[in-house]
Amino acid sequence: MTTSGTSPRRVPRWAHAVGTLVAITAMLVFNGCASFSSVPKASSERDLAAKYSILAPDLVRVYVYRLGAHPLVRYTSGISLDGDGLGSIGRHRYVVADIAPGAHRVVASTIMKKGGRFLASSELSFNAAAGEIVFIRVEVPTFWPVDPPTLLRVEQHEGAKALAECSLIREASSPVR
Numbered sequence: 001m002t003t004s005g006t007s008p009r010r011v012p013r014w015a016h017a018v019g020t021l022v023a024i025t026a027m028l029v030f031n032g033c034a035s036f037s038s039v040p041k042a043s044s045e046r047d048l049a050a051k052y053s054i055l056a057p058d059l060v061r062v063y064v065y066r067l068g069a070h071p072l073v074r075y076t077s078g079i080s081l082d083g084d085g086l087g088s089i090g091r092h093r094y095v096v097a098d099i100a101p102g103a104h105r106v107v108a109s110t111i112m113k114k115g116g117r118f119l120a121s122s123e124l125s126f127n128a129a130a131g132e133i134v135f136i137r138v139e140v141p142t143f144w145p146v147d148p149p150t151l152l153r154v155e156q157h158e159g160a161k162a163l164a165e166c167s168l169i170r171e172a173s174s175p176v177r
Helices: 013-033 044-052 156-163
Strands: 060-066 075-081 084-089 093-099 102-112 118-128 133-139 150-154
Touching (some): 060 075, 060 102, 084 093, 118 150, 150 156
Antiparallel strands (some): 075 084, 133 150
């Protein structure tokens, strides 16, 4: 005896895989785009003071900044200068310090946003003379956070332009005198 009507169609395996992939991708994109940077900004007054205050002639000002990375990059960069922690920077954030002239070392460490797990670090040594303003850009690997970040000392005009797109981090103490 046969029954009339249609039999249920089987969904091919590849359709399940594609559907799962689309769902996971959408979840990651919306999670990554939910916040511009997980590192809180300082007030606009502190940000402007850090960018435009007059540098004492016997000091060096060092800006360490990070521009945008892919929204799925979910880790921050811990920054230290000569062994003193300046804070953690995320997308479009910076730290600043006024220091004595001479030889110095900046270290950037990649830290997972959730759990604070250390992944990798790199360093940059530089010399600076009194009255000099130093800009250091942190570049983070896009999808492989176990690779160390790259630190690049950039020209003053490039650094000043990039800094206009960045905000001082809230947790920064008052390193600008």
